[in-house]
Each structure stands twice: as structure tokens, then as C-alpha cells.
Amino acid sequence: MTEYRVKKINLNKIGSTEDYLNAVKNASIHYCNGLKEVWNYCGGKLHRVNYGYCGINGNIEYVAERIK
Secondary structure (H helix, E strand, C coil): CCEEEEEEEECCCCCCHHHHHHHHHCCEEEEEECHHHHHHHHCCCCEEECCEEEEEECCEEEEEEECC
16 A cells, blocks of 8 residues: 655745745644545545645644655
8 A cells, every 4th residue: 555644734824935844844634545535534635746645724734745
């Protein structure tokens, strides 16, 4: 089964590019087996992009990257 690393980025206090980069650097990471588990963790389906999947739900950005 495919394994994904999902970053959960809080966008509440983002005011500049530097704030966003710090939020990405300090984002919590969760590992999921398969896309169904990713979608359950994120609260919905994510958009397909070059590096995996990404999407925003409320003030939280989710970035899922395939690792296996």
C-alpha cells in the first residue's frame, strides 16, 4: 500500500512570506497508508499536484507527499 506524509500547516497567523515559510517548517507531520486514510485525516479530498496532493480546509493547509 502507498504511504503518504501529510503536513498540517496552520494559516491563522500568516502575514508575510516569512511567516508562511516558518509555519511550513514547524508543521506537524502525520503518516497515512493509502489515499482513503489521507482524505479521512484531512476532512475531504485534496487536489492532485506535481508532488502529491494539497488543499485547504478552514484555516489549515494539508500537503500530502507520496513516500513509498
